[in-house]
Structures are given as C-alpha cells and as structure tokens.
Amino acid sequence: MPDAIIRLEDVNKWYGQFHVLRHIDLTVSPGERIVICGPSGSGKSTLIRCINRLEEHQQGRIVVEGIELTNDLKQIEAIRRDVGMVFQHFNLFPHLTVLENLTLGPVWVLKKSKAQATATAMKYLERVRIPDQAQKFPGQLSGGQQQRVAIARSLCMDPKIMLFDEPTSALDPEMVKEVLDVMVGLAQESGMTMLCVTHEMGFARKVADRVIFMDQGEIIEQNTPDRFFDAPENERTRLFLSQILH
Numbered sequence: 001m002p003d004a005i006i007r008l009e010d011v012n013k014w015y016g017q018f019h020v021l022r023h024i025d026l027t028v029s030p031g032e033r034i035v036i037c038g039p040s041g042s043g044k045s046t047l048i049r050c051i052n053r054l055e056e057h058q059q060g061r062i063v064v065e066g067i068e069l070t071n072d073l074k075q076i077e078a079i080r081r082d083v084g085m086v087f088q089h090f091n092l093f094p095h096l097t098v099l100e101n102l103t104l105g106p107v108w109v110l111k112k113s114k115a116q117a118t119a120t121a122m123k124y125l126e127r128v129r130i131p132d133q134a135q136k137f138p139g140q141l142s143g144g145q146q147q148r149v150a151i152a153r154s155l156c157m158d159p160k161i162m163l164f165d166e167p168t169s170a171l172d173p174e175m176v177k178e179v180l181d182v183m184v185g186l187a188q189e190s191g192m193t194m195l196c197v198t199h200e201m202g203f204a205r206k207v208a209d210r211v212i213f214m215d216q217g218e219i220i221e222q223n224t225p226d227r228f229f230d231a232p233e234n235e236r237t238r239l240f241l242s243q244i245l246h
C-alpha cells in the first residue's frame with residue numbers, strides 16, 4: 001500500500017453553531033480517483049475546500065503530502081500550488097485572454113519564462129481540445145469551453161492533486177459531456193490524484209476507484225463504484241441513489 005497523499009483524521013468544522021464536518025476520517029492514496037456525492041448542504045464542498053485550505057477546519061488533522069496543514073502562509077501558498085481546484089463557476093479572469101489566464105500563474109508564481117509558460121499553456125489547450133481559442137476572452141466562449149480552460153489553467157500549475165467542485169453543474173446539458181470527456185481523459189492518462197464532487201454517476205462508474213457518500217457532515221458510506229451503486233449498504237445511501245437515479 002503506497003503512502004497516503006492526503007490524510008484526514010477526525011476532522012471537525014463548524015460554521016458558527018452549525019457542525020458542518022463531523023469526525024471525518026479519510027485516507028487517499030497517490031493516483032487515486034475519488035468521487036464524493038451526497039445531498040445539497042451535506043458538506044462536500046467544505047470538505048474538499050479544507051484540503052487546499054480555502055476553508056479552515058477547527059479540530060483534527062489534515063495532512064497533505066506528509067505535511068500537516070497549519071496557518072503558515074508560506075505553507076498555504078505551497079499547498080495551493082500542489083493542489084489545483086476547478087470550481088462550479090470557472091473563476092476565470094474575464095479581462096484576460098484564455099492564453100493570459102493560463103500563463104499568469106506559471107509566470108508569476110512558478111517563475112517560468114513567458115515562452116515556457118506559453119508552450120505549456122498550448123499543450124494543455126490541445127489536451128482540453130480548444131487550442132484555437134487561445135486569443136479569445138472567456139466571455140466569448142461557451143460554458144463548456146470556459147470550464148475546459150479552467151481545467152487547463154489548473155494543469156498548467158503542474159499540480160499533484162486536483163479537486164473538482166461540481167464542475168459540470170452550472171453547464172447546459174449539451175456541454176456536460178465535453179467537460180466530462182476531458183476529465184475522464186485526465187483520470188485515465190495522467191495518474192494524478194483526483195477528488196471530484198459530482199452527481200455524474202456515469203463518470204463515477206467509469207473512472208472512480210472509490211465513491212464516497214456524505215450526509216449531514218459525515219461520511220456515511222464508501223466503496224468501489226460497482227459495490228456502491230449496485231449494493232449500497234446504508235439506507236440513506238439507498239434513498240439518495242434512488243432520488244438521483246430516477
């Protein structure tokens with residue numbers, strides 16, 4: 001068994017009085033692909049946002065690549081470099097071209113030359129199948145294309161771990177597949193560790209090593225996709241699956 005790349009030990013978080021993460025234990029192996037699902041408000045986004053320190057937990061330990069997360073600013077910067085994140089609403093800079101969105105981080109944070117950053121950006125735009133959109137502004141692209149730019153932008157930072165927070169839920173139905181196809185390719189070809197909050201169960205069956213079900217801030221059940229979907233053990237998981245699959 002390889003060493004864990006992410007480990008959460010009895011992690012708890014509150015928003016005011018509201019106990020949003022309850023006693024979360026989770027170990028992720030390098031290269032593992034995990035899908036997290038669960039009802040709205042169950043704490044899925046909060047959980048993955050704690051892993052790259054967009055949110056702070058109050059109790060327990062989160063260890064990423066062997067380093068326990070603290071409030072050290074240098075450490076937070078390093079974690080954000082190694083842990084890429086793709087959001088529901090793309091979060092691209094609207095006043096920069098696609099290419100500029102992709103080269104900004106590598107030039108300013110990774111201190112790459114403009115030429116190097118441009119070459120890497122073009123490589124990833126090829127990978128997400130929109131090399132011809134490099135000089136456009138985000139507002140000139142479809143939602144699906146913008147999300148593919150956001151994925152390419154994360155990849156340009158050469159992350160070890162990628163977090164996806166409902167990457168297709170803001171897209172029109174006809175654009176969901178083009179983004180999922182890119183994510184499937186990434187999962188199958190890159191060997192990168194991926195945690196993905198999504199209700200796209202076809203995606204989960206295709207690429208996930210493990211599916212995790214959360215409810216009311218707790219991990220209720222986790223299993224391989226086949227077992228998770230075909231023989232869910234917990235009544236709450238069964239109810240949730242019956243609601244989203246029908």
Ligand SMILES: Nc1ncnc2c1ncn2[C@@H]1O[C@H](COP(=O)(O)OP(=O)(O)OP(=O)(O)O)[C@@H](O)[C@H]1O
Binds near residue numbers: 015038
């Ligand atoms: N910054 C915040 N302050 C207070 N409450 C918050 C904050 N962020 C989230 N919450 C609450 O915490 C709960 C969990 O939110 P979270 O976004 O993690 O859930 P989720 O499972 O990802 O839900 P969804 O599927 O709807 O995105 C929700 O009830 C939400 O309203």
